[in-house]
Amino acid sequence: MEPRAATPPHDEHPAATGEPLRCLVTGGAGFIGSHLVDHLLGGGHTVTVIDNLSTGRRENLPAEHPGLSFIHADLEGALTDLEDDAPFDRVFHLAAAVGVKRIIENPIDSIETNILDTAALLRFASGHSRRGAPLPPTLVASSSEVYGKGVSSPFQESDDCLYGPTTALRWSYAASKALDEYLALAHHAEHGLPAVVVRFFNTVGPRQIGDYGMVLPNFVTRVLDARAPQVFGTGAQSRCFCDVRDITPALPTLLSTPGCHGRVFNLGSDQPISILDLARLVIDTLAGEQGVGGLEPELVPYDEAYSPGFEDLARRQPDLARVRDAIGFAPKIPIERTILDLAQHLRTDAAPSGAREGYAHP
Ligand SMILES: NC(=O)c1ccc[n+]([C@@H]2O[C@H](COP(=O)([O-])OP(=O)(O)OC[C@H]3O[C@@H](n4cnc5c(N)ncnc54)[C@H](O)[C@@H]3O)[C@@H](O)[C@H]2O)c1
Numbered sequence: 001m002e003p004r005a006a007t008p009p010h011d012e013h014p015a016a017t018g019e020p021l022r023c024l025v026t027g028g029a030g031f032i033g034s035h036l037v038d039h040l041l042g043g044g045h046t047v048t049v050i051d052n053l054s055t056g057r058r059e060n061l062p063a064e065h066p067g068l069s070f071i072h073a074d075l076e077g078a079l080t081d082l083e084d085d086a087p088f089d090r091v092f093h094l095a096a097a098v099g100v101k102r103i104i105e106n107p108i109d110s111i112e113t114n115i116l117d118t119a120a121l122l123r124f125a126s127g128h129s130r131r132g133a134p135l136p137p138t139l140v141a142s143s144s145e146v147y148g149k150g151v152s153s154p155f156q157e158s159d160d161c162l163y164g165p166t167t168a169l170r171w172s173y174a175a176s177k178a179l180d181e182y183l184a185l186a187h188h189a190e191h192g193l194p195a196v197v198v199r200f201f202n203t204v205g206p207r208q209i210g211d212y213g214m215v216l217p218n219f220v221t222r223v224l225d226a227r228a229p230q231v232f233g234t235g236a237q238s239r240c241f242c243d244v245r246d247i248t249p250a251l252p253t254l255l256s257t258p259g260c261h262g263r264v265f266n267l268g269s270d271q272p273i274s275i276l277d278l279a280r281l282v283i284d285t286l287a288g289e290q291g292v293g294g295l296e297p298e299l300v301p302y303d304e305a306y307s308p309g310f311e312d313l314a315r316r317q318p319d320l321a322r323v324r325d326a327i328g329f330a331p332k333i334p335i336e337r338t339i340l341d342l343a344q345h346l347r348t349d350a351a352p353s354g355a356r357e358g359y360a361h362p
Contacts, residue, residue, distance in 0.1 A: 021045045024088045024136075026075055026121060027095030029056030031208045032141070032200070035248045036092060041067050043252075048088075050078040055098060060207050076120040083124070087133035090255055093121045094141045096177075101213030103173040114176035122183055126191040137194040137255035140184040144201040144268070144316055145174040154317040157199070157264045164311060181264060194261035196254045201268025201318050204338050205244035206345035215275065216241065219282040220343050226291025228298040229283070232305040235276025235297065238315050242269035243333035253327045260326050266318035269331050278335075285339045 023040050027033040028049030033056065040047050046067045052074045062068060071078050075095050095117060097103060097110030118140065125138045147155045148163040148171060161178060163171040180197075187193040202215075210218035219229040247267060254260045273281070279297035286292050302312060323329040 021089040022086060023047045023090045023092065024050070024082075025092045025094065026050050026117075027056060027093075027141075029053060029058055029060050029070070030094060030098075031056075031060075031205075032203055032244055032247065033092070033094040034060035034207055035205070035244045036094070036251055037061060037068070039248045040252065041065055045090075048082075050075055051095065055102075055209075055211070057207075075117040079120055079124045083127070087128050087131060088125075088136045090252065091121070091125050091136045091138040092141075092251060092255075093118065093139060095121075096141065097173075099213050100145070100170055100173050103176075104169050107169050107172060111172050111176050114173070115179050118180040119183055122187045122193065122195070125195075126187050126193045129191070135191065135193050137196065137261065138184070138187075139196050139198060139251055139255055140180055142177045142181050142197050142199045142264070143173070144199055144266070144318065146177050146181065146199055147316075148174050149311060149313060153315050154270060154319040155266065156319040157266060157322055168311065170311060185262065185264075188262040194255070194258070196260050196262075197264040198251065198254065198267050199264065199318070200247070201266065201316065202239045202241045203244050203247050203268065204241045204335075204342065206341050208244070208342065215239075215278070216282070216339070217342060217346065219279055220286070220339060221346055223282050223286050223292055223295060224289060224343060224346060226289075226295070228295050229279040230300045230305075231275050231279050231297045232300050233275075233302050233312060235279065235299060236274055236314070237312055238272040238274045238317070239278075240269040240272050240317050241278070241335055241338070242267075242331050243335075243338045246331035246333050250323070250327060250329050254323075257327055263322075263326075265323045265326065266320055267323055267329070268318050268320075270318055270320050272315065272317050273335070281335065282339055285336050286343055289343075 023045050025033050025037055025047055028037045029051035037047050037049060048069045050071045050073060053072060097113045103110040125136055128135050146161055147159060148161045150159055150162045152159050163174055184195040184197050188195045204216045208214055208217045210221050222229045250267060276297055283292060283295050
């Protein structure tokens with residue numbers, strides 16, 4: 001049996017527990033990372049972001065903020081430059097080549113980014129001891145993809161992971177994230193690094209872009225253009241979507257809770273919706289938009305959308321008991337709210353650099 005963590009409130013802010021913290025966020029200009037940066041800056045902490053802007057955008061971050069340092073660089077080199085700087089109190093590792101589509105299109109670069117950068121980041125965090133500094137609680141972003149095509153549902157953190165053959169590139173994303181998890185847990189075991197692994201399920205919200213195959217921004221973009229959302233396969237496959245603004249406050253809380261260190265957590269929503277129903281919900285929610293009336297989802301075979309023989313999962317749902325017990329996690333934002341805020345963000349996406357979209361952070 002793994003130890004049970006104490007139960008602080010889910011929205012406990014690290015600022016409430018003491019001094020402002022010095023935080024490192026890799027991939028902080030990306031979708032989840034930039035919301036986390038907003039949350040940390042809002043709590044009075046200082047944040048260093050390392051991001052090579054491969055999929056992230058500088059505009060996702062405040063143009064200027066006294067607590068924010070932005071390093072536009074590849075992770076590994078930037079970490080070497082930070083070796084002599086003041087140590088960090090918290091490390092959030094979100095930089096990665098994200099999504100199955102990107103991995104299929106750029107396999108070498110993606111596999112190397114996901115494994116080698118995580119190895120460098122964990123060596124950097126554990127290396128704090130060489131400088132006589134405490135080891136920083138360190139979060140490693142993993143993915144529900146790690147479960148592979150396991151059939152038990154909902155997925156529990158202790159479930160087996162099941163992948164297809166190595167000739168099917170699709171599984172390399174899952175395998176690379178699984179190796180990241182092994183590395184994080186090994187640093188916890190060998191060096192005492194207070195590492196926490198978080199398996200994100202489908203996370204959605206403003207600033208997510210559709211370029212890398214993310215389903216909700218793709219649907220919303222097409223519907224705003226008065227075009228039918230494209231559903232791959234039959235659309236019967238189901239997923240659970242959680243708003244990023246429910247997710248980000250949980251990340252510092254997991255790191256601030258000692259009972260969470262050395263453990264793996266599912267994080268997301270546990271309310272499934274089929275992809276066909278999601279497409280219909282986007283149409284209904286944005287029905288007031290010009291040209292949306294009369295739209296119907298369009299079905300596209302997987303072979304056409306990805307590559308011949310692509311395997312998708314029929315259902316992907318997390319068991320949230322562990323994260324609920326550990327930090328009282330309970331997502332609150334309804335998916336219709338997320339769709340409306342994402343649509344507003346996409347409509348104003350052409351706003352000048354530095355403009356902040358007008359939706360409220362919780
Ligand atoms: N969004 C989701 O639903 C989801 C689901 C599962 C897992 N995740 C994981 O969460 C993390 C964040 O994902 P996201 O959705 O915000 O994606 P994202 O693409 O918006 O963020 C990733 C960020 O990392 C940066 N980056 C990539 N390679 C880098 C490198 N070598 N050096 C420096 N920066 C680099 C990118 O520019 C980007 O800003 C990733 O680790 C991803 O695997 C996300």
